[in-house]
Amino acid sequence: MTTDPLGERSLGLAELAGRISRCTACPRLVEWREEAARARPRSFAEDEYWARPLPGFGDPDARLVIVGLAPAAHGGNRTGRMFTGDRSGDFLFAGLYSHGFANQPTSISLGDGLELSSAYVTAPVRCAPPANRPLPEERDRCMPFLEEELRLLPLARVYLALGAYAFDAIGRLRGVRGRMRGRFSHGAEIKLEASEDDELDTVLCTYHPSQRNVFTGLLTSEMFSDVLRRARELVGPES
Numbered sequence: 695m696t697t698d699p700l701g702e703r704s705l706g707l708a709e710l711a712g713r714i715s716r717c718t719a720c721p722r723l724v725e726w727r728e729e730a731a732r733a734r735p736r737s738f739a740e741d742e743y744w745a746r747p748l749p750g751f752g753d754p755d756a757r758l759v760i761v762g763l764a765p766a767a768h769g770g771n772r773t774g775r776m777f778t779g780d781r782s783g784d785f786l787f788a789g790l791y792s793h794g795f796a797n798q799p800t801s802i803s804l805g806d807g808l809e810l811s812s813a814y815v816t817a818p819v820r821c822a823p824p825a826n827r828p829l830p831e832e833r834d835r836c837m838p839f840l841e842e843e844l845r846l847l848p849l850a851r852v853y854l855a856l857g858a859y860a861f862d863a864i865g866r867l868r869g870v871r872g873r874m875r876g877r878f879s880h881g882a883e884i885k886l887e888a889s890e891d892d893e894l895d896t897v898l899c900t901y902h903p904s905q906r907n908v909f910t911g912l913l914t915s916e917m918f919s920d921v922l923r924r925a926r927e928l929v930g931p932e933s
């Protein structure tokens with residue numbers, strides 16, 4: 695049952711999504727996200743690119759928040775939804791489906807019917823960056839969106855860092871309940887210190903499900919499933 699019966703948080707998230715999608719604060723990234731749409735590969739020649747910033751998406755009652763890096767130039771930047779229409783997304787959502795966080799194992803396009811349950815997918819940087827490397831000042835400019843998003847997800851207790859960049863970003867968040875000590879390593883589980891109540895927030899770590907990490911075997915489905923199994927234990931059973 696939803697804890698947001700009047701839909702106020704959903705409305706807040708929708709309003710925030712609108713503001714994010716209109717942001718033009720980083721000239722280099724504005725240029726890059728639009729250039730990706732102009733220089734599209736042949737396989738996407740007929741696609742209409744989103745070519746704007748991406749808000750997060752998922753369940754307003756999420757207890758698990760999955761934090762990536764930034765949209766892919768021909769994935770989310772094309773389709774208009776994070777981890778949608780690329781290999782990373784294929785890997786991520788297959789895992790989320792296996793552990794009851796998604797209603798389907800694929801994420802192909804807006805309007806494909808994908809719904810998340812007790813999970814929310816987001817990132818510290820909302821525009822596709824060249825070589826997947828945002829500049830520090832671009833990240834810092836964008837982080838307030840993530841702070842604001844998390845304030846609208848008050849049930850969030852478990853943060854899943856997809857890679858070291860996400861882990862670092864979570865550590866910079868003021869809204870996370872408690873201070874984070876520890877280093878990124880695949881499978882690491884870090885309890886945040888000094889939370890205001892007994893229910894400590896937890897950060898779980900996994901290698902980013904990038905095509906390269908999966909292709910080289912650095913991250914296998916079994917490894918990812920183990921991390922998601924732990925996330926499910928922490929979050930509680932499917933409702």
Ligand code: SF4
Nearest residue numbers: 717719720747821836
């Ligand atoms: S990266 Fe963030 S702050 Fe920069 S233009 Fe995109 S949405 Fe705006």
